[in-house]
Amino acid sequence: MSARKSDIFILFIALNLSAFLFFFLDALSMQADTQKKLSEERAMIEKLGLTDLCLFTDARYMRHPSMADLNTPFQDHPTSIEHFPSGTLAEPPRHLRLR
Amino acid sequence: MNRINKHRNILDFTLSSLLRRKRKNTALVLVYILVVFGLASVLFSTQALKREACSILQRSPEVVIQRLVAGRHELIPTSYIDKIKDVRGVQTVKRRLWGYYYDPTVGANYTLMVPDDPAVAEGTIVIGKGVARTLRAEKGDLLPFKANDGFFVSLEVGDIISSDSELVSSDLVLMNEGDFRQITGVPAGYFTDMVLSVRNVKELPTIAEKIRRLAPDTRPIVKDDILRTYETIFDWRGGILLVILAGAIMAFIIFAWDKASGLSSEERKEIGILKGIGWETSDVILMKFWEGTVISLSSFLLGCVFAYIHIFYASSALFEPVLKGWAVLYPKFRLIPYIDPLQLATLFFLTVIPYTVATIIPSWRAATVDPDSVMRL
Numbered sequence: 118m119s120a121r122k123s124d125i126f127i128l129f130i131a132l133n134l135s136a137f138l139f140f141f142l143d144a145l146s147m148q149a150d151t152q153k154k155l156s157e158e159r160a161m162i163e164k165l166g167l168t169d170l171c172l173f174t175d176a177r178y179m180r181h182p183s184m185a186d187l188n189t190p191f192q193d194h195p196t197s198i199e200h201f202p203s204g205t206l207a208e209p210p211r212h213l214r215l216r
Numbered sequence: 217m218n219r220i221n222k223h224r225n226i227l228d229f230t231l232s233s234l235l236r237r238k239r240k241n242t243a244l245v246l247v248y249i250l251v252v253f254g255l256a257s258v259l260f261s262t263q264a265l266k267r268e269a270c271s272i273l274q275r276s277p278e279v280v281i282q283r284l285v286a287g288r289h290e291l292i293p294t295s296y297i298d299k300i301k302d303v304r305g306v307q308t309v310k311r312r313l314w315g316y317y318y319d320p321t322v323g324a325n326y327t328l329m330v331p332d333d334p335a336v337a338e339g340t341i342v343i344g345k346g347v348a349r350t351l352r353a354e355k356g357d358l359l360p361f362k363a364n365d366g367f368f369v370s371l372e373v374g375d376i377i378s379s380d381s382e383l384v385s386s387d388l389v390l391m392n393e394g395d396f397r398q399i400t401g402v403p404a405g406y407f408t409d410m411v412l413s414v415r416n417v418k419e420l421p422t423i424a425e426k427i428r429r430l431a432p433d434t435r436p437i438v439k440d441d442i443l444r445t446y447e448t449i450f451d452w453r454g455g456i457l458l459v460i461l462a463g464a465i466m467a468f469i470i471f472a473w474d475k476a477s478g479l480s481s482e483e484r485k486e487i488g489i490l491k492g493i494g495w496e497t498s499d500v501i502l503m504k505f506w507e508g509t510v511i512s513l514s515s516f517l518l519g520c521v522f523a524y525i526h527i528f529y530a531s532s533a534l535f536e537p538v539l540k541g542w543a544v545l546y547p548k549f550r551l552i553p554y555i556d557p558l559q560l561a562t563l564f565f566l567t568v569i570p571y572t573v574a575t576i577i578p579s580w581r582a583a584t585v586d587p588d589s590v591m592r593l
Contacts, residue, residue, distance in 0.1 A: 123224045123228045123231065129514065130513065133514075140521075143553060144554055147528075148552055157378060159272050159275045160381075162276055164331065165331055165388075166312055168437075170383055170446065171344070171346070171386040173541060174324065174325045174346075174386075175325065175541045177325075182445050183437060184282065184437065186289050187284075201541060202542060203539070206541075209449075210444070210449060211445065212437070212441035
Protein backbone atom coordinates (compact mmCIF):
# COMPACT_ATOMS: atom_id res chain seq x y z
CA MET A 118 0.00 0.00 0.00
CA SER A 119 1.50 3.34 -1.02
CA ALA A 120 1.71 6.18 1.54
CA ARG A 121 -0.95 8.86 1.49
CA LYS A 122 0.07 12.24 0.10
CA SER A 123 -0.97 13.94 3.34
CA ASP A 124 1.36 11.63 5.31
CA ILE A 125 4.28 12.54 3.05
CA PHE A 126 3.48 16.26 3.46
CA ILE A 127 3.19 15.98 7.25
CA LEU A 128 6.50 14.09 7.32
CA PHE A 129 8.09 16.84 5.19
CA ILE A 130 6.83 19.58 7.56
CA ALA A 131 7.98 17.54 10.57
CA LEU A 132 11.45 17.19 9.04
CA ASN A 133 11.64 20.93 8.44
CA LEU A 134 10.48 21.69 11.96
CA SER A 135 13.10 19.26 13.31
CA ALA A 136 15.70 21.16 11.27
CA PHE A 137 14.45 24.36 12.91
CA LEU A 138 14.73 22.81 16.36
CA PHE A 139 18.21 21.56 15.49
CA PHE A 140 19.23 25.08 14.41
CA PHE A 141 17.99 26.58 17.68
CA LEU A 142 19.95 23.98 19.65
CA ASP A 143 22.94 24.37 17.30
CA ALA A 144 22.88 28.15 17.83
CA LEU A 145 22.79 27.67 21.60
CA SER A 146 25.62 25.12 21.62
CA MET A 147 27.75 27.21 19.25
CA GLN A 148 27.24 30.26 21.46
CA ALA A 149 28.67 28.23 24.33
CA ASP A 150 31.57 26.91 22.21
CA THR A 151 32.61 30.32 20.96
CA GLN A 152 33.52 31.84 24.31
CA LYS A 153 37.21 31.48 23.39
CA LYS A 154 36.65 33.41 20.15
CA LEU A 155 34.72 36.15 21.95
CA SER A 156 37.28 36.50 24.70
CA GLU A 157 40.10 36.71 22.10
CA GLU A 158 38.19 39.45 20.28
CA ARG A 159 37.47 41.33 23.52
CA ALA A 160 41.10 41.08 24.59
CA MET A 161 42.27 42.41 21.23
CA ILE A 162 39.84 45.35 21.44
CA GLU A 163 40.89 46.17 24.99
CA LYS A 164 44.61 45.86 24.30
CA LEU A 165 44.67 47.97 21.14
CA GLY A 166 41.75 50.28 21.93
CA LEU A 167 39.94 49.19 18.76
CA THR A 168 36.66 50.83 17.89
CA ASP A 169 35.33 48.96 14.87
CA LEU A 170 34.82 45.59 13.27
CA CYS A 171 36.93 44.72 10.25
CA LEU A 172 34.09 44.11 7.80
CA PHE A 173 35.09 46.27 4.84
CA THR A 174 38.57 47.38 3.88
CA ASP A 175 37.93 49.34 0.69
CA ALA A 176 36.94 52.76 2.07
CA ARG A 177 38.35 54.17 5.30
CA TYR A 178 34.94 55.34 6.50
CA MET A 179 33.70 51.77 6.07
CA ARG A 180 36.73 50.26 7.83
CA HIS A 181 36.13 52.53 10.83
CA PRO A 182 32.54 53.80 10.48
CA SER A 183 32.34 55.04 14.06
CA MET A 184 35.44 57.21 13.51
CA ALA A 185 34.30 58.55 10.12
CA ASP A 186 34.56 62.23 9.27
CA LEU A 187 31.43 64.33 9.29
CA ASN A 188 31.76 64.96 5.56
CA THR A 189 31.95 61.23 4.83
CA PRO A 190 31.35 59.84 2.25
CA PHE A 191 31.56 62.99 0.10
CA GLN A 192 35.17 63.30 1.04
CA ASP A 193 37.29 63.18 -2.06
CA HIS A 194 36.44 66.52 -3.62
CA PRO A 195 33.58 68.99 -3.53
CA THR A 196 30.38 67.53 -5.03
CA SER A 197 31.97 64.07 -5.14
CA ILE A 198 29.43 61.34 -4.71
CA GLU A 199 29.76 58.05 -2.87
CA HIS A 200 31.53 55.55 -5.09
CA PHE A 201 32.58 52.67 -2.84
CA PRO A 202 30.18 49.73 -3.16
CA SER A 203 30.40 48.96 0.57
CA GLY A 204 29.15 52.46 1.41
CA THR A 205 25.81 51.66 -0.15
CA LEU A 206 25.31 48.61 2.05
CA ALA A 207 25.28 50.24 5.42
CA GLU A 208 23.48 53.08 7.10
CA PRO A 209 25.58 55.99 8.38
CA PRO A 210 26.28 55.81 12.12
CA ARG A 211 23.59 57.40 14.25
CA HIS A 212 25.89 59.95 15.88
CA LEU A 213 26.77 61.34 12.43
CA ARG A 214 23.15 61.53 11.31
CA LEU A 215 22.01 63.37 14.42
CA ARG A 216 24.42 66.25 13.93
CA MET B 217 -10.80 11.58 15.10
CA ASN B 218 -13.40 12.31 12.43
CA ARG B 219 -12.26 15.89 12.19
CA ILE B 220 -8.62 14.87 11.74
CA ASN B 221 -9.65 12.38 9.05
CA LYS B 222 -11.65 15.07 7.28
CA HIS B 223 -8.61 17.37 7.25
CA ARG B 224 -6.36 14.57 6.01
CA ASN B 225 -8.78 13.71 3.21
CA ILE B 226 -9.02 17.34 2.16
CA LEU B 227 -5.21 17.66 2.38
CA ASP B 228 -4.85 14.55 0.16
CA PHE B 229 -7.21 16.10 -2.37
CA THR B 230 -5.43 19.49 -2.19
CA LEU B 231 -2.02 17.93 -2.79
CA SER B 232 -3.36 15.97 -5.80
CA SER B 233 -4.93 19.16 -7.12
CA LEU B 234 -1.63 21.06 -6.70
CA LEU B 235 0.27 18.25 -8.44
CA ARG B 236 -2.09 18.52 -11.40
CA ARG B 237 -0.78 22.07 -11.93
CA LYS B 238 2.78 21.00 -11.20
CA ARG B 239 4.73 23.49 -13.33
CA LYS B 240 2.88 26.61 -12.20
CA ASN B 241 3.04 25.66 -8.53
CA THR B 242 6.69 24.58 -8.65
CA ALA B 243 7.61 27.96 -10.16
CA LEU B 244 5.62 29.72 -7.44
CA VAL B 245 7.25 27.70 -4.65
CA LEU B 246 10.76 28.32 -6.04
CA VAL B 247 10.23 32.10 -6.20
CA TYR B 248 8.63 32.00 -2.74
CA ILE B 249 11.61 30.08 -1.31
CA LEU B 250 14.03 32.55 -2.92
CA VAL B 251 12.26 35.55 -1.37
CA VAL B 252 12.13 33.96 2.11
CA PHE B 253 15.76 32.82 1.71
CA GLY B 254 16.90 36.36 0.84
CA LEU B 255 14.99 37.98 3.69
CA ALA B 256 15.97 35.33 6.25
CA SER B 257 19.65 35.46 5.19
CA VAL B 258 19.76 39.24 5.72
CA LEU B 259 17.92 38.83 9.01
CA PHE B 260 20.19 36.06 10.34
CA SER B 261 23.46 37.73 9.32
CA THR B 262 22.59 41.22 10.60
CA GLN B 263 21.26 39.88 13.89
CA ALA B 264 24.34 37.71 14.48
CA LEU B 265 26.70 40.54 13.50
CA LYS B 266 24.94 43.12 15.67
CA ARG B 267 24.91 40.79 18.65
CA GLU B 268 28.59 39.93 18.33
CA ALA B 269 29.53 43.59 17.76
CA CYS B 270 27.59 44.75 20.82
CA SER B 271 29.10 41.99 22.93
CA ILE B 272 32.76 42.60 22.02
CA LEU B 273 32.76 46.37 21.49
CA GLN B 274 31.79 46.82 25.15
CA ARG B 275 35.57 46.76 25.66
CA SER B 276 36.23 49.61 23.24
CA PRO B 277 37.60 52.93 24.59
CA GLU B 278 35.21 55.05 26.67
CA VAL B 279 36.01 58.22 24.74
CA VAL B 280 38.02 58.80 21.55
CA ILE B 281 39.14 62.37 20.91
CA GLN B 282 39.71 63.38 17.30
CA ARG B 283 40.98 66.71 16.09
CA LEU B 284 39.16 68.15 13.08
CA VAL B 285 40.49 70.61 10.52
CA ALA B 286 38.20 71.63 7.64
CA GLY B 287 35.80 68.91 8.73
CA ARG B 288 38.46 66.26 8.37
CA HIS B 289 40.22 64.08 10.89
CA GLU B 290 43.61 65.70 11.59
CA LEU B 291 46.69 64.66 13.59
CA ILE B 292 46.57 65.76 17.21
CA PRO B 293 49.61 67.39 18.87
CA THR B 294 50.89 66.18 22.27
CA SER B 295 49.97 69.57 23.82
CA TYR B 296 46.27 68.56 23.70
CA ILE B 297 46.94 65.82 26.22
CA ASP B 298 47.93 68.35 28.87
CA LYS B 299 44.75 70.30 28.16
CA ILE B 300 42.48 67.29 28.39
CA LYS B 301 44.03 65.30 31.22
CA ASP B 302 43.13 68.06 33.68
CA VAL B 303 39.42 67.85 32.91
CA ARG B 304 37.65 66.72 36.08
CA GLY B 305 36.55 63.08 35.80
CA VAL B 306 39.21 62.03 33.26
CA GLN B 307 41.25 59.13 34.63
CA THR B 308 43.78 58.35 31.90
CA VAL B 309 44.67 59.77 28.51
CA LYS B 310 46.39 57.54 25.95
CA ARG B 311 47.75 58.59 22.60
CA ARG B 312 46.99 56.36 19.64
CA LEU B 313 49.06 56.04 16.52
CA TRP B 314 47.26 54.38 13.67
CA GLY B 315 46.62 54.91 10.00
CA TYR B 316 46.01 53.27 6.67
CA TYR B 317 48.47 51.84 4.19
CA TYR B 318 47.65 51.00 0.60
CA ASP B 319 49.75 48.13 -0.71
CA PRO B 320 50.09 48.69 -4.46
CA THR B 321 51.53 45.21 -5.07
CA VAL B 322 48.23 43.50 -4.19
CA GLY B 323 45.88 46.49 -4.13
CA ALA B 324 44.86 45.93 -0.51
CA ASN B 325 44.39 48.41 2.33
CA TYR B 326 45.84 47.66 5.76
CA THR B 327 45.33 49.36 9.10
CA LEU B 328 48.72 50.18 10.63
CA MET B 329 48.76 50.47 14.39
CA VAL B 330 51.26 51.00 17.18
CA PRO B 331 50.43 48.99 20.30
CA ASP B 332 51.65 50.32 23.66
CA ASP B 333 51.82 47.25 25.71
CA PRO B 334 53.60 45.05 24.74
CA ALA B 335 55.37 47.17 22.15
CA VAL B 336 56.45 45.52 18.92
CA ALA B 337 60.22 45.27 18.46
CA GLU B 338 61.78 47.61 15.91
CA GLY B 339 62.01 46.07 12.45
CA THR B 340 59.26 43.54 13.10
CA ILE B 341 55.50 43.48 12.62
CA VAL B 342 52.55 41.45 13.85
CA ILE B 343 49.99 40.93 11.10
CA GLY B 344 46.32 39.98 11.01
CA LYS B 345 45.18 36.76 9.35
CA GLY B 346 43.67 38.64 6.39
CA VAL B 347 47.00 40.35 5.65
CA ALA B 348 48.86 37.03 5.92
CA ARG B 349 46.35 35.40 3.56
CA THR B 350 46.47 38.24 1.00
CA LEU B 351 50.29 38.34 0.95
CA ARG B 352 50.74 34.60 1.55
CA ALA B 353 53.07 35.69 4.34
CA GLU B 354 54.36 33.48 7.13
CA LYS B 355 56.26 34.07 10.34
CA GLY B 356 59.83 35.16 9.57
CA ASP B 357 59.03 36.60 6.09
CA LEU B 358 60.21 40.10 5.20
CA LEU B 359 57.47 42.44 3.94
CA PRO B 360 58.33 45.65 2.07
CA PHE B 361 56.49 48.90 2.91
CA LYS B 362 56.87 52.03 0.85
CA ALA B 363 57.77 54.79 3.28
CA ASN B 364 56.63 58.39 3.11
CA ASP B 365 59.99 59.48 1.69
CA GLY B 366 59.70 57.04 -1.22
CA PHE B 367 62.17 54.45 0.11
CA PHE B 368 61.16 50.91 0.96
CA VAL B 369 61.34 49.58 4.50
CA SER B 370 61.40 45.82 5.03
CA LEU B 371 59.84 44.55 8.21
CA GLU B 372 59.95 40.98 9.48
CA VAL B 373 56.72 39.17 10.35
CA GLY B 374 57.21 38.40 14.04
CA ASP B 375 53.79 36.89 14.58
CA ILE B 376 50.37 36.35 13.00
CA ILE B 377 47.27 37.24 15.03
CA SER B 378 45.00 34.25 15.72
CA SER B 379 42.11 33.72 13.32
CA ASP B 380 39.75 33.66 16.33
CA SER B 381 39.82 37.45 16.42
CA GLU B 382 39.69 37.97 12.66
CA LEU B 383 36.44 39.92 12.89
CA VAL B 384 38.39 42.78 14.52
CA SER B 385 41.99 42.17 13.47
CA SER B 386 42.00 40.83 9.91
CA ASP B 387 43.69 43.85 8.28
CA LEU B 388 45.90 44.96 11.19
CA VAL B 389 49.63 45.45 10.88
CA LEU B 390 51.06 46.17 14.33
CA MET B 391 54.48 47.83 14.41
CA ASN B 392 56.95 49.86 16.37
CA GLU B 393 56.45 53.65 16.76
CA GLY B 394 59.66 54.48 14.86
CA ASP B 395 58.74 52.24 11.92
CA PHE B 396 55.23 53.66 11.87
CA ARG B 397 56.42 57.27 11.75
CA GLN B 398 58.93 56.41 9.02
CA ILE B 399 56.31 54.67 6.85
CA THR B 400 53.40 57.08 7.35
CA GLY B 401 55.29 60.33 7.76
CA VAL B 402 53.50 61.27 10.98
CA PRO B 403 55.93 63.76 12.59
CA ALA B 404 57.21 63.31 16.15
CA GLY B 405 54.95 64.98 18.71
CA TYR B 406 51.82 64.21 16.73
CA PHE B 407 49.37 61.35 17.13
CA THR B 408 46.31 60.06 15.27
CA ASP B 409 43.89 60.52 18.14
CA MET B 410 43.56 60.03 21.90
CA VAL B 411 41.54 57.65 24.04
CA LEU B 412 40.34 58.49 27.51
CA SER B 413 39.10 56.45 30.40
CA VAL B 414 36.86 58.15 32.94
CA ARG B 415 36.19 57.59 36.62
CA ASN B 416 32.42 57.47 36.30
CA VAL B 417 30.80 56.46 33.01
CA LYS B 418 27.63 58.34 33.96
CA GLU B 419 29.63 61.55 33.63
CA LEU B 420 30.64 60.79 30.03
CA PRO B 421 28.29 63.31 28.35
CA THR B 422 29.41 66.07 30.78
CA ILE B 423 33.09 65.26 30.23
CA ALA B 424 32.60 65.20 26.45
CA GLU B 425 30.92 68.61 26.64
CA LYS B 426 33.77 70.03 28.78
CA ILE B 427 36.34 68.75 26.24
CA ARG B 428 34.38 70.30 23.38
CA ARG B 429 34.46 73.67 25.17
CA LEU B 430 38.14 73.39 26.14
CA ALA B 431 39.32 72.30 22.69
CA PRO B 432 36.66 73.39 20.17
CA ASP B 433 38.49 71.80 17.23
CA THR B 434 38.11 68.33 18.73
CA ARG B 435 35.34 65.79 18.44
CA PRO B 436 34.80 63.39 21.33
CA ILE B 437 33.26 60.05 20.28
CA VAL B 438 31.85 58.23 23.29
CA LYS B 439 31.52 54.46 23.63
CA ASP B 440 27.74 54.65 23.24
CA ASP B 441 28.24 56.19 19.78
CA ILE B 442 30.53 53.31 18.82
CA LEU B 443 28.06 50.71 20.07
CA ARG B 444 25.09 52.40 18.44
CA THR B 445 26.98 52.51 15.15
CA TYR B 446 26.69 48.75 14.90
CA GLU B 447 23.11 48.67 16.13
CA THR B 448 22.00 50.79 13.19
CA ILE B 449 24.62 50.27 10.50
CA PHE B 450 23.21 46.97 9.31
CA ASP B 451 19.63 47.87 9.69
CA TRP B 452 18.04 45.63 7.08
CA ARG B 453 15.50 48.36 6.42
CA GLY B 454 18.26 50.50 4.94
CA GLY B 455 20.92 50.26 2.30
CA ILE B 456 21.09 48.66 -1.08
CA LEU B 457 20.04 45.24 0.24
CA LEU B 458 16.59 46.62 0.86
CA VAL B 459 16.45 48.06 -2.64
CA ILE B 460 17.36 44.67 -4.14
CA LEU B 461 15.06 42.77 -1.82
CA ALA B 462 12.23 45.28 -2.25
CA GLY B 463 12.32 44.70 -6.01
CA ALA B 464 12.22 40.93 -5.52
CA ILE B 465 9.48 41.19 -2.89
CA MET B 466 7.33 43.48 -5.02
CA ALA B 467 7.66 41.13 -8.01
CA PHE B 468 6.75 38.23 -5.74
CA ILE B 469 3.74 40.08 -4.27
CA ILE B 470 2.38 40.76 -7.77
CA PHE B 471 3.03 37.15 -8.81
CA ALA B 472 1.50 35.68 -5.65
CA TRP B 473 -1.44 38.07 -5.66
CA ASP B 474 -2.21 37.23 -9.26
CA LYS B 475 -1.89 33.51 -8.55
CA ALA B 476 -3.81 33.58 -5.28
CA SER B 477 -6.55 36.12 -5.86
CA GLY B 478 -7.51 35.50 -9.44
CA LEU B 479 -8.80 31.96 -9.80
CA SER B 480 -8.20 30.39 -13.19
CA SER B 481 -11.22 29.08 -15.10
CA GLU B 482 -9.93 25.57 -14.39
CA GLU B 483 -9.93 26.25 -10.66
CA ARG B 484 -13.43 27.81 -10.84
CA LYS B 485 -14.66 24.75 -12.69
CA GLU B 486 -13.08 22.52 -10.04
CA ILE B 487 -14.90 24.43 -7.29
CA GLY B 488 -18.17 24.17 -9.26
CA ILE B 489 -17.78 20.41 -9.67
CA LEU B 490 -16.94 19.97 -5.99
CA LYS B 491 -20.02 21.96 -5.01
CA GLY B 492 -22.06 19.96 -7.54
CA ILE B 493 -21.05 16.63 -6.01
CA GLY B 494 -22.01 17.81 -2.55
CA TRP B 495 -19.04 19.70 -1.03
CA GLU B 496 -20.06 22.43 1.41
CA THR B 497 -18.74 25.99 0.97
CA SER B 498 -16.77 25.48 4.20
CA ASP B 499 -15.10 22.38 2.69
CA VAL B 500 -14.03 24.36 -0.39
CA ILE B 501 -12.64 27.13 1.81
CA LEU B 502 -10.84 24.49 3.90
CA MET B 503 -9.33 23.03 0.76
CA LYS B 504 -8.11 26.46 -0.35
CA PHE B 505 -6.77 27.12 3.14
CA TRP B 506 -4.72 23.94 2.88
CA GLU B 507 -3.57 24.89 -0.61
CA GLY B 508 -2.27 28.24 0.67
CA THR B 509 -0.72 26.62 3.72
CA VAL B 510 1.05 23.87 1.74
CA ILE B 511 2.68 26.39 -0.58
CA SER B 512 3.51 29.14 1.90
CA LEU B 513 4.52 26.99 4.87
CA SER B 514 6.75 24.71 2.77
CA SER B 515 8.40 27.72 1.13
CA PHE B 516 8.86 29.52 4.45
CA LEU B 517 10.41 26.50 6.18
CA LEU B 518 12.70 25.60 3.27
CA GLY B 519 13.70 29.25 2.75
CA CYS B 520 14.68 29.62 6.42
CA VAL B 521 16.54 26.28 6.51
CA PHE B 522 18.58 27.23 3.40
CA ALA B 523 19.24 30.72 4.83
CA TYR B 524 20.58 29.31 8.12
CA ILE B 525 22.91 26.92 6.25
CA HIS B 526 23.99 29.76 3.94
CA ILE B 527 24.85 32.21 6.71
CA PHE B 528 26.24 30.02 9.47
CA TYR B 529 27.67 27.02 7.61
CA ALA B 530 28.63 28.49 4.22
CA SER B 531 29.90 31.84 5.66
CA SER B 532 27.37 33.92 3.64
CA ALA B 533 28.97 32.74 0.40
CA LEU B 534 26.28 34.25 -1.83
CA PHE B 535 26.58 37.66 -0.15
CA GLU B 536 30.38 37.66 -0.45
CA PRO B 537 30.64 39.41 -3.85
CA VAL B 538 28.38 42.19 -2.55
CA LEU B 539 30.09 42.49 0.82
CA LYS B 540 33.58 42.43 -0.70
CA GLY B 541 32.95 45.57 -2.75
CA TRP B 542 36.31 46.71 -4.05
CA ALA B 543 38.21 45.26 -1.13
CA VAL B 544 41.07 42.92 -1.98
CA LEU B 545 41.58 41.99 1.64
CA TYR B 546 38.40 40.37 2.84
CA PRO B 547 38.06 39.13 6.41
CA LYS B 548 36.96 35.51 6.75
CA PHE B 549 35.03 34.96 9.90
CA ARG B 550 32.31 32.62 11.03
CA LEU B 551 29.40 34.33 12.69
CA ILE B 552 28.10 32.97 15.96
CA PRO B 553 24.57 31.78 15.15
CA TYR B 554 21.78 33.67 16.79
CA ILE B 555 18.09 33.35 15.99
CA ASP B 556 15.68 35.95 17.26
CA PRO B 557 12.29 34.14 17.58
CA LEU B 558 10.44 37.47 17.35
CA GLN B 559 12.03 38.37 14.03
CA LEU B 560 11.40 34.88 12.71
CA ALA B 561 7.75 35.22 13.76
CA THR B 562 7.56 38.60 11.99
CA LEU B 563 8.96 37.00 8.84
CA PHE B 564 6.38 34.20 9.17
CA PHE B 565 3.48 36.65 9.51
CA LEU B 566 4.74 38.74 6.62
CA THR B 567 5.18 35.85 4.22
CA VAL B 568 2.85 32.97 5.17
CA ILE B 569 -0.32 34.66 6.44
CA PRO B 570 -0.93 37.16 3.58
CA TYR B 571 -0.57 34.42 0.95
CA THR B 572 -2.89 32.02 2.77
CA VAL B 573 -5.53 34.74 3.26
CA ALA B 574 -5.20 35.84 -0.36
CA THR B 575 -5.92 32.26 -1.46
CA ILE B 576 -9.05 31.89 0.65
CA ILE B 577 -10.96 35.09 -0.23
CA PRO B 578 -11.46 34.52 -4.01
CA SER B 579 -12.34 30.85 -3.46
CA TRP B 580 -14.94 31.87 -0.87
CA ARG B 581 -16.45 34.17 -3.51
CA ALA B 582 -16.42 31.38 -6.12
CA ALA B 583 -17.74 28.83 -3.65
CA THR B 584 -20.79 30.92 -2.69
CA VAL B 585 -22.12 31.25 -6.24
CA ASP B 586 -24.30 28.68 -7.96
CA PRO B 587 -22.22 25.64 -9.05
CA ASP B 588 -24.07 25.44 -12.35
CA SER B 589 -23.08 28.98 -13.36
CA VAL B 590 -19.47 28.44 -12.26
CA MET B 591 -19.18 25.24 -14.35
CA ARG B 592 -20.68 26.98 -17.40
CA LEU B 593 -17.91 29.64 -17.38
